[in-house]
Amino acid sequence: MTEDHEDADGTSDEGMTYAGAGVDIDASEAATAALVSAVGEFEGDFAGLLDIGDRYLALAADGVGTKILVAEALEDYSTIGIDCIAMNVNDLVAGGVTPVAFVDYLAVDTPDDAVAEQVGAGLREGADRADIELVGGETAVMPEVVRGLDLAGTSAGLAEPDETFAGEAQEGDVLVGFPSSGIHSNGLTLARQAATKDHAYTDPYPYDDYGTVGEALLEPTRIYTDLLPALHAVETHACAHVTGGGWTNLSRMGEFHYAVTDPFDAHSVFEFVADEGNVSAEEMHRTFNMGTGFVAAVAPGDAEELVAATDEGRVIGTVESGDEVAIRGLSLSG
Numbered sequence: 592m593t594e595d596h597e598d599a600d601g602t603s604d605e606g607m608t609y610a611g612a613g614v615d616i617d618a619s620e621a622a623t624a625a626l627v628s629a630v631g632e633f634e635g636d637f638a639g640l641l642d643i644g645d646r647y648l649a650l651a652a653d654g655v656g657t658k659i660l661v662a663e664a665l666e667d668y669s670t671i672g673i674d675c676i677a678m679n680v681n682d683l684v685a686g687g688v689t690p691v692a693f694v695d696y697l698a699v700d701t702p703d704d705a706v707a708e709q710v711g712a713g714l715r716e717g718a719d720r721a722d723i724e725l726v727g728g729e730t731a732v733m734p735e736v737v738r739g740l741d742l743a744g745t746s747a748g749l750a751e752p753d754e755t756f757a758g759e760a761q762e763g764d765v766l767v768g769f770p771s772s773g774i775h776s777n778g779l780t781l782a783r784q785a786a787t788k789d790h791a792y793t794d795p796y797p798y799d800d801y802g803t804v805g806e807a808l809l810e811p812t813r814i815y816t817d818l819l820p821a822l823h824a825v826e827t828h829a830c831a832h833v834t835g836g837g838w839t840n841l842s843r844m845g846e847f848h849y850a851v852t853d854p855f856d857a858h859s860v861f862e863f864v865a866d867e868g869n870v871s872a873e874e875m876h877r878t879f880n881m882g883t884g885f886v887a888a889v890a891p892g893d894a895e896e897l898v899a900a901t902d903e904g905r906v907i908g909t910v911e912s913g914d915e916v917a918i919r920g921l922s923l924s925g
Contacts, residue, residue: 606869607785640686640755647750649688653678654743658779661808663739664792668706670811671742672713673720674776677812678834679746680721681885684815685830687756687822688748690721695728695744698737702730710742713811720814756822760829760844760888760910767897768907769818770855771884773810774864777835778878782808782860785868798859807860815885821900825893833880838916842925844888848913853906855882873921883907 641648655674662668672695680690695714697707707730718725728744774782786792792805801807815832822830829844841849861882865875875881888910889897898904908918916923 606871606874607781608870608874640688640750646752647688647755649683649686649748649750650745651679651682651748652743652745653682654741656776656779657783658776658809659740659742660783661779661792661805665803665805665809667809668709668713668740670713670716670809672710672715673717673811673814674713675742675744676714676717676721676723676746677814678776679744680723680748681812681815681832681834683746683748684819684822685756685832685885686750686758687754687819687827687830688750689754689819690723690746690748690816692724692726692747693718693721693744694726695742696731697728697740697742698731698733699740700732700734700737702732706740710740717811717814721816723816754823756827756829758829758844760847761890762847762910762912763891764828764888764910765891765894765906766841766849766851766908766910767887767889767894767904768851768855768883769815769885769887769901769904770813771833771858771880771882772813773858774808774860775812775834775880775884777880778837779808781868781870781878782864785864785870788867790867797863800859804863807863810860813884818885818887818901818904821897821904822887824900825897826890827893827897828888828890830885830887833884833886837875837877837879837881837923838918839877839923839925841886841916842914844910846914846925848911849908849916849918850911851908851916851918853908854918855905855907857882872919873923876918876921877923 639650655671659671662671676693683690786804790804794804796804796807831840831844833840861879894906
């Protein structure tokens, strides 16, 4: 009997995987579950909800992740602030919550005014795109803990009781999807290792979209706050921000068969990562958004209204009885 082997770069006989690259989604979710169990249950899925009387206060926390290493390699930190805000506010949008404010946390090994200015410019741009206020933050110098820098933050949002989504799709719902801007800020550990297996970040990108490999990976995350008025105007049952875990995020809307028949085309960066790392189609869809960054499950009669009210939304599938995500010939369990 032969055994698969795995090299130090996360490559096995069957190609690179996210777990092999160093991020095990199952282990991460188990650790998260242990943390939640220790601190107690909270209301909300993508973001936590707190009933403050006449409305809900919602909080979401997230960071940029190892995308920072691409910024470091290119010496371009001007967009990671957009990513940081996007990863937070998009989780609030998934709950029907309107983001209103953001605080950042920048940890560095050595203070650098030029780098801090670039990070700040990205945060300002992200706040403008999300239509929220930057209300402060913290910069910590921790040379024995941090190498380079790390950027994270917390977003606060408010919602009237009738604005929050139930969070549970219904059988018969229609899935309306919205395109991503690219790789966003998830799966970069795998993407970086695949992309730099035979290339440097500064190498020419083999497609027409970008000048270099690094630029393709650094494309900022799309912000979806502009969808809220349209989502609130129809019977939206649940939404999914397609982030870590890729298309299995749809299972956060409940245990159903999500028949995705018309997803948005995957950007060239996904083809590049898959080819360079010999990453299987299933692993790609379990790790990345593959072209669709946000999905709403809405009442069948409201799907076309939602599509018409948004610039790029379209019907991408349906919610049926079952317990998997079916997309591009793949069957993904949550």
